[in-house]
Amino acid sequence: MSSGKGLLLKADPIAATFHSEVQNSLGANKAQVGRAPKLVGILSTSSKPSRTYAEFTRRQCESLEFEFVLKETGAALNRDGEGGPELGEGEGVEEAIMEANTDDSVDGIMVYFPIFGPQQVWTRDSEPRYHLQILGIGSLSAANCLPYKDVEGLHAKFHYNLYHNIRFISPSSLSAPASTGASAGLTGDEAENDTPPLGMVKSILPCTPLAIVKCLEYAGVYNKILPYGDRAYGKIVVVVNRSEVVGRPLAALLANDGARVFSVDIDSIYEYSKRPSASVESDSSVSSTRKYHPRHIVRPHPKGFDTLKACLAVADVVVSAVPNPMYKITTGWLKDGCICVNVAAEKNFEKDVRDKASLYIPAVGKVTILMLLRNLLRLHQYNSVSPPTPMTLAAEVSASQIAQ
DSSP: OTTSOOEEOOSHHHHHHHHHHHHHHHHHHHHHHSSOOEEEEEEOOOOHHHHHHHHHHHHHHHHHTOEEEEEEOGGGGOSTTSSOTTOOTTTTHHHHHHHHHTOTTOOEEEEOSOSSOOOOOOOBSSSBOOOOOOTTTTHHHHHHSOGGGBTTOOSHHHHHHHHTTEEEEOTHHHHSOOOSSOOOEEETTTOSSSSOOTTOEEOOOOHHHHHHHHHHHHTTOSOTTSOTTOTTTTOEEEEEOOOTTTHHHHHHHHHHTTOEEEEEETTEEEEEESSOOHHHHTOTTSOTTOOSOSSOEEEEOOTTOOSHHHHHTTOSEEEEOOOOTTOOBOGGGSOTTOEEEEOSSSOOBOTTGGGTOSEEEOOOHHHHHHHHHHHHHHHHHHHHHSOOOHHHHHHHHHHHHHHO
16 A cells, blocks of 8 residues: 555455365265266357356366366357357257256256347447346346256346345245245344354355455455444445346345445446435434335435446445446546446456555456355255255246246
8 A cells, every 4th residue: 555556456365265165065065965066057158258257167166176067059159160150149048058957967057148248339428338238138047047056046036035135045945836926034134144044044146246245345345243234334335237147136235235335327327225215214203223124225316326426426335347348437536445346357447446446356256156156065055955856846947938
């Protein structure tokens, strides 16, 4: 800090804290079932960052002695004359998911996004803008991947839990037939700490948003003195990108932990928060024993926060995940001493970001991989406690086929 610049914090020391956890859990898992969990990665896009991530997944799995198989379909084969121009983005991905669903040797399934490719528009006027269109980005996994093999946490059961702040679930709920009813579980407000009560397990969360939360915990954004479920209380966070894979679930996770989150996308700004509305806050008749909602509420931005610049001026933390090399957050708009986290393969912050930021995390990929493997180990453990029955498997596969 003597140089007058903020600290550059790479993902390596953060990942190291989870590396040993994953190794120890893997050892216990092998001793119990006699083999390492098997992960199938499905690549059906021509996106170079997606292929890089797939190869990085392979290396990490091999180094930790997980079994990993990369299944390439569609546009992923359109290189070196292998596939031909007729193979499109996303072609064959549903079939690959269904095949892995019915393969008893497969313990986890992941799909590399974006499948249909981003379409971006950049204008450098009064405010940087971007346009991200990824059709059905989470639907292929959510509709087709069985919940007890979904290491990405994109299944409807996991999404329901995330957005309703349900932290702990019964392992049998993962192998129960799909239903439209509420998920039986324990919310963050009801839990005393992050240790699951007897007979319950942690719900599966999306890997990248979870990795970002772990980075922020490491950076001291979370106050461990505060009650579990409110440890981000008092922090204002800006999340740029509201994708179903990163931006939206991240905003919900942070808000459910007590933060006030401004979710910024191309045409809108929303506030995610457990805080009561302004009218409720000013009502003296409201009981002081329940000031916060049990889960986050999404509202249009409040007055005075209708631009990214206005939101950044008050943000303690800024997370950006815009897949466009031309998109840059203006350093001058940042609050002095804020924490900035870049999630995109392209750098979303200007080179002088540390002139304003007290801490800059340029990438989270190494932590994301470990969150994915941790999810894989947890699912494998949950299934050993409450294995799916043939009838359950048939019901889930039938439901996913109907969803198509």
